[in-house]
Each structure stands twice: as structure tokens, then as C-alpha cells.
Amino acid sequence: MLSPEAKCSFCRREAVARIAYAKLLLCEEHYIEYIRNKVRRTILRYNLANRGDKILLAVSGGKDSLTLLDIMYALSQEMRFSVAVLHIDLGIEGYSEQLKHSVESHTQKLGVPLITLSLRDILGVTLPQLSKRSRRPPCSVCGIVKRYLMNACAIESGATAVATGHTADDVIAYAIKSFILQDYSSLSKLVPKTKALQGAISRIRPLYEVYERETLLYSVLKRLPFHHGMCPYVVRNSLERHVKRFFNQIEELFPSTKISFLRRLAKHAETLTPVETERKSIRTCDVCGLIASDHKCSFCKVTESAVGMPLGREVRDYISSMVKEIWS
Template sequence: MKCSMCNRPAITFIRRVKKYFCEEHFLQFVLKQVRRYLEKHGIRRKKILIAVSGGKDSMVMLHTLKMLSEDFKLDITPFYINLGITGYSDPCESVVREVSEELELTPIIISLREYAGYTIDDAARIERKKPCSTCGTVKRYITNRIAYEGGYDYVATGHTMIDEFAFALHNLYSGSIDTFLRSYEITDTRKDLKLVGRIKPLYYLLESETLTYAIVNKIKYCNLECPYAQGHPTQVHKEIGLMGEYRLQGYVQRILSSLNKLKKMIPERPDNNIRFCKICGYPTVTDICKYCRLKAKFSRE
């Protein structure tokens, strides 16, 4: 097949836009989606901490933001937390270091063991259950704190359109309505609350598109799956999204658009319950934040 934009051989077909793309025009398409996101939300002349896992999507995010950093005057820094997950964290850290060096960027690498005194493997052993909730708490806390103390305007995460779809469905399925309502394309920075805003540059892309981008650009990424992620409910919701996208053109994007419209119809709740942790001084809805409670719990074991 021929590229819909020129007469060269196509390397991929993107069903949701009904177009074939050659290598050059496909790369332009991906960068256009990231550019569209940055322009829509006024992300220009900003200092951004790029939270990377070493996986495909986060490495593609890092690459695209580097490609667009000059146009948008972005000051970007890769950030990786080594969670101490056996057979997973170290290989991913190696990838982050290698890709950062190739892009002439200096990453910030944090060891959870050194930072908090325990690892996610320790948490799984002590709690005798999957540590996904603990892991999420730890990553959010440390990333926000590093970003706040480093004077960053935003934290960038590698969530794609299908990720957002799966998270939305999972929150509705599990009854986490507050979490569902707080999830937007972008969250604002609140320096008064020590909260750094989050952006999702890959919001308008599907995983099949980030994979093709990684292959075409020969971007190295860690192809390992977190051993604790197997069987997580979000995987089921992601499969629903992928099936819907296969059967109905633009399914995921349309559902997300409708859900975002629904959120805007619901009045925002005031943040009167937010206070500052008595131990670390960072925002929480209780006297002592969950991160500090976890740290105290695991340090006793």
C-alpha cells in the first residue's frame, strides 16, 4: 500500500484516521499529536520532570519531548525510581540511563531502598499481598516531592489514550468516583499545597502507535513486565478498550471524550480536607500521610 500523504510505500495503517503512513509521515503524525497536546495546554517555557519507567511508552514520551523541546523551550529531566523489584528494576534503570545518554540528558535516579529504607519486594513480603497500592503511593509521593523541591512546573507521565481509558473504567468499576473525577488530561500545579501538576503528552496516542514509533526510531526500551502487575483488573479494562478500538473506529477516543464531558457537568469538590502531614509536611487528608505511615510500618519489620 502507498502512503496517503505521498506515493511512498506505507509502513502502517492508522484506522482511527483512515490513513496509511510512510515512515516519514508516520513520525510527523506522532509528533503532531504530542505537539497538539502541548499547544492545547500551553506547555511552553516550562521545567518538566519526566517520570520514566524504562518501558516503551515512557521512552517514547522522553524521545518526543526531546524532539520538541527546542520548539517549546522546554527544560526536561528524566526521572526514574528504582523500586527494588528483583529482575525488573535494575534492567529498566539501565535502559533509562542508556537512552538518556543518547538524548544528551542527565537523569535523576532515586533508589527506594536508600530513599525510604525498603523496597517494593520488601513491601510484598511483609504485607503478603501484591504491593500495587503501596507502589503507587510511593511513586506519586517521591515524584511529587522531587518535582516540588526541584522547582519543576510539571511532572510528565507516559500514559496513552488506552491507559486513560482503562484507568477510567477501573475507577468506575471499583467505585472510586473521586479518583475518576480528579483524572484529567492535565492537572494544575498548586504551590500553596506543595502539589506539582501532571501532564500526559501521549494522551492522543494509542499503544500501537507508540510501539511503531519506538521501532522506527530504534528506541531502546525495557520489554519486561512488572511481576506484580499480572492479573491486575486494569489489564481487563485495557483489553476492552483494544477490542472496542478494533471493532469500532475511534472507540477509545470517543468514550474518553464523553467521560471528560461528564466530569465537567459535576461541580468540583473543595479541597478543604487537605492538610499537611505532621511528619513530612506534604499534603494529605489525614494527620499523617500514607507514605509516612508506610515508611514507619516497614521500618519496624
């Protein structure tokens, strides 16, 4: 029997984490250091951030994004790049308030600049209302709104990249889902860093090799004020959820499968894709000037169908007035 006497592989303290793929047992302090080092190595391996960069962190208030904030803040001091936080308040009753509180609490503690964009303030409607009025599923509208606001906020603030808290498990789930659906073009987007295009900022995923269980344990051990709740609109029986469960069983039986998968995905994603075909369909929105696959971007289309006019341009102007001197 190992525990409760199991000791850290680096010191004599009590172990709280087993890293099966690295054959390590770690105490609280060495676990936190290990995860931070993992993110640092990912940044260096995939050239995600350089000295002088201005990185906008998209933080929802859950365990993954608060881990992203906590680690990127620490690394920004050491690697000499700047960070600011963007939080999008979707106005989902009984859920969004708690997430907002989590983000405010940790940004305040670290002293990181915070931009909060409330859908109610910028569009006059909440996410559930936007979904209802545009007759689209909440998760689809949520994705469109978040991607648009992250990109717009990064462009208007002069950021060099947007960082999201997508974990290894998220990327693997999207990749396998794309394979199951034979949607190879989506695979090209599942890289640690997407290139900037006209009307679109570069997106980076510093938690690319960090497992979801690892962000949970990091958040628990560091006592981050994360909101551990479920969005009321979450689809519990989604293909992604089944894929995550399946891959977690594989990882338990064959530790490090996730990392091997992701390293090869990062290497081959773009070559697997009919990139030229995709690029031809990329253009800018006639209304707001940001990236689109049609004459109007999805955000302008959704807002037009929900409130009667495309609001991309207005939203960009609103954000522009909010983010002045955010990096100073």
C-alpha cells in the same frame, strides 16, 4: 489485497502503519511525525506546557515512558521548555536493572539530565521488602512510592509540572474501572492536566490521546532501547486488563471511539465529581508537608510501618541535595 504494495498516504514509500481513525496509511518517517504532532496538539489543546516551563519526565524505561521522553525532548527544543528525567529504581530483581539501563541509555543519547532515585539508597529497602514489611500488596506500595517521589522530586527541583507516560488506554481503563466501581471522585483525576495544590505539583499527561499500540510502534520504529518485559508482580487478571481488551475490540470495530471518549472525559471529569467534598479532605502531611488526605501522607505511613519511622521529611532533604542545578 493491499500489502505489500500499500503506500504511505503522504509519499510513495511503503506503509508500515494504518491509522484507522484518521483513515491514513503511513511510512516510518510520516508515522513518527504523525505521533509527534499528535502530542504537540495535545499539549496545545490542554495547555500542558508553555515556554520557560520546567517539566520533570517520569520515565520507567518501558515503551510508553521512553516514547514520552523522546517526543517531549524533541518538542522542548521547538516549544522552548526544559525537560529533565526522573527514574525510580524499585530494586525488583531481574526487572529493575534492565529498566534502569534503558533509561540511562536513552537519556545519555539525548543529553537530558537524569535523576535516579533508588529505593535501596533512600529507604534502605527494595520495593518487595517494603511491601512485605508494611504488609501491603506490591502494586499498592509501588503506586504510593512512585507518586510520592515524583511529587517530592518535582517540588524540590523547582519543576513546574511532572509528566507521566499514561496513554489513552491507561486513562480509559481507569475511567471505566471507576465507573464500574461507581467511584466518581476518581474520575476528576483522569484529566490531561491536574492543578497544583498545596504540597502537590501539577501533573500532565502528554500521551493522553496516544494509543498504547502507537507507543509500541513508535518505540519499535525509532529503535528506542525500551524494556519490553513484564513486572513479576503484575496482576494479569486485573479489571484494568479486561477493560483494555474490551475497549480495543470496540476501537477496532468503531475507530476513534477512544479519542471521543477521552475528549469528553477531559471536558466533563471535574463536573462529574463531588469536587467540594473531595477538596475538604485534602491537607498537608504533619511529617513531610506534602499533600495528604490524613494527618500523615501514605508514604510516611508506609515507611513508618515498614522501617519504624515516617521517612518523608528525610527523603525530601535527600532529594533536595541531589537535584540542585538540574535545570541549568
